Amino acid sequence: MVRRATAKDVPELADLYAHFYAEDAIAVSADDIRKNLAAMLQDDRAAVWLAEDAGRIIGFSSATLTLGVEFGWSSEIEDLYIHPDHRGRGLARRLFQTAVDWAEENGAAEIILMITPEAEADQGLIAFYEKMGFTRSGRVVMYRSGNQ
Numbered sequence: 298m299v300r301r302a303t304a305k306d307v308p309e310l311a312d313l314y315a316h317f318y319a320e321d322a323i324a325v326s327a328d329d330i331r332k333n334l335a336a337m338l339q340d341d342r343a344a345v346w347l348a349e350d351a352g353r354i355i356g357f358s359s360a361t362l363t364l365g366v367e368f369g370w371s372s373e374i375e376d377l378y379i380h381p382d383h384r385g386r387g388l389a390r391r392l393f394q395t396a397v398d399w400a401e402e403n404g405a406a407e408i409i410l411m412i413t414p415e416a417e418a419d420q421g422l423i424a425f426y427e428k429m430g431f432t433r434s435g436r437v438v439m440y441r442s443g444n445q
Contacts, residue, residue: 299391302345302357307335309354310347317357317378322415337361346395348379348388355383358392360400360408371407372400393429411438 302310311331318325337343337359348356356379360372374396379388400408410431412422423433 298349299346299388299395300349302338302347304335304338306345306347306354307331307338310334310345310357313354313357313378313380314376316380317376320378320381320415320419321413323413343375344396344399346392348383348392350383355380356388356392358396360396362400362403362405368405368407370404371409372396372403372405374400374408374410377410389425390429397429409434 308331311327311334314325314330314334315327318330334345337345342362343359344361345357345359347354358377359375361375362370362372364370374393377389377393377396379392397408408431410426412426416422
C-alpha cells in the first residue's frame with residue numbers, strides 16, 4: 298500500500314531514512330532527520346509517501362516544489378528508498394511515479410533529481426531513472442553547507 302505520510306509516521310519513517318542515508322554514505326544526524334522530516338510534513342510545498350507491508354513502512358519517496366524565474370514551478374524528487382528486503386517488486390516505480398504525479402499536479406514545469414556516486418555504484422540508478430523518462434542535464438550540482 299502507498300499512502301501520504303503524516304506526523305504520526307515520523308518516528309518509524311526517520312529510522313528508515315537513517316538506513317537510506319547510511320546506504321548512500323550521506324551523513325545526517327538522527328535529530329536532523331526527525332526535525333526536517335516533521336517540517337516537510339507540515340509544508341504544502343513538500344510531500345512524502347510511504348510504502349507499507351503488514352503495517353510497517355518499507356519504503357518512501359519525497360518531493361519538494363520551488364519557484365524560480367527559469368522554469369516557474371519546479372520540483373525535486375528528494376528521496377526514493379525501498380528497504381533491501383523488499384526490492385524488486387515494483388515499489389520504487391510506484392513511489393517514484395506518485396512523486397512525479399504530485400509535482401505535475403502542482404504545476405511543476407521541470408522535475409529534477411540527484412544521484413550520489415555511491416547510489417549509482419551500488420544500484421545503477423541512472424538506468425532506472427532513464428527508464429522513467431529522465432535524462433542527464435549536463436549541469437553541475439554544487440552546494441554549500443549552511444553552517445559555513
